[in-house]
Amino acid sequence: MGLRQGGLKLNIPYVVADKDRHGNVRLYYWRKGRPKIRLRAEPGSVAFATELEAAKTASDAAAPKSAREIAPASFRALCLDYFASANFRMLDKKTQRQNRLILEDVSRSKTPKAGQERGTLPYALIEPRHVEEIRDEKLELPGAANNRVKALRRLFKWAQSAKKPGARNPAAEVAYLKMPGDGFETWTASHIERFEETHPVGSQARLCLALLLYTGVRRSDVVKLGPQHEREGWLHFTETKGSRKAGAIPKKRDIPIIEPLRQVLDASQAIIGPFAYLVTERGVPFTANGFGNKFQDWVKAAGLPVGLAAHGLRKAAATHAADNGATDRQLMALFGWETEKEANRYTKRANRKKLAGHAAPLLGFKR
Structure with missing residues (x-):
């Protein structure tokens, strides 16, 4: 890799530079999966060449066994x-x-x-x-x-x-252990309201909330969505999950841009990137992990529980759609699920809620 040590440019395989807490540059010989070995001699000197050769030998000795x-x-x-x-x-x-x-x-x-x-x-x-x-x-x-x-x-x-x-x-x-709760916590209406109060329309945080809540996409997809995916009021994109698997058939997704999302998108034009709605301070799309960290910053700023994740908004969207009468097939189309198993979790819960509501008055005793 290319490095600079003083006025000398280095291009030595497996030689890397790190800075210590005082800002001093230190050189190391390092190969993945092996320990770093400090190089102390002046680059370009005979002593450095000798030291580098010894580091290679020591690194090979520490390599995992074949x-x-x-x-x-x-x-x-x-x-x-x-x-x-x-x-x-x-x-x-x-x-x-x-x-x-x-x-x-x-x-x-x-x-x-x-x-x-x-x-x-x-x-x-x-x-x-x-x-x-x-x-x-x-x-x-x-x-x-x-x-x-x-x-x-x-x-x-x-x-x-x-x-x-x-x-x-x-x-x-061997059976899996029973998971406590239901995985990622589902956002409630009060969670969403608190987030919206803290992050007004026009902010990146509010744009993020709208994208997740009104499309139901995963974190890996929301960081890739951008203006280029809009056509005739719909978002057309290829789902990230599973697409990198060798031999996988790309899963095409089509999601309508409903009015609440359209309003937030239109109010956020000043902060939207040319190829991604959500971009970093450097103007480039977020990585999935980088987005996750940024999202937690927005959650904390709103005073919401630490760990309330973006995936919880996907679950909130599915819950809201099921409560409003969406069928298993409709949920599968909207959220990209291949089987009815996942969709059925939400529709069964919604149906139980409705049945309980109808049955509750029957608990009254006549006197």
Whole structure:
């Protein structure tokens, strides 16, 4: 990478520059997955060349072991084979990264009794009770615990399809932990009102609220929506979720721009970017993570509970539509769901609410 050290421009592979808290520039030799090694000599000098060569040697020594150095029937070897498989590479990049991190974490974890790294154990001897142990190590974080089970199910399902010796799927017999509540908190009418009182029409926060509430899109899509997606009063775009998966068929979405959203868009022209409605101070579209951080700033400014997320507005939109009589099929079209399962959660809840309202007067006793 290109660096400058004094008046000398450096272009040395794996040499990176960091600043300490005093603003001093320090050079390091660094390769992903290995420790940083400090380089102290003057760049361009013989001493620097010697130091760099020693750093390369030390870095290679600290590199993760190759599959050939790992027992072929071990859990770690199975994971490495899986990471190299077409099945794994067909997952979208985000899912690949998440599954790799989880399985590497499980591989490094140790058994409770013998204290042995699980990666060294024969994968064919892993039983459902062992998967339960792995799951329950994250008991205080049910979502993370369930993600461990999910990643293991994927791994062992692939192992079976690849006809690995002795492969079976012990994770398939392990239940997910019951999640407290219903995932992301659904925004209430009072939450929305409080947010709108703090962030008036014309502000970026209010524009964001309107986009999420009146389209029901996910965070990954709201950061990409822009004027170029508008045609004849509709938003036409390709959904981000699942689109990066190899072989995936892009999911086209068409959402009408209803009047409340149109009014906010028209009042926000001064802050809208040319290719994205929501842009950073530098005038570029937000990343999904950067948007999430900014959204939390707006939530805090409104005095709302920390953690009230953008996805909660998607749930609020679905709840409001169901309460107003939207059918399962209508919700599926609006929110991009492929099956009725997700839509049915909202319509059943709305129907129960209506039935309870009709039934409540029947509780009165005649005297």
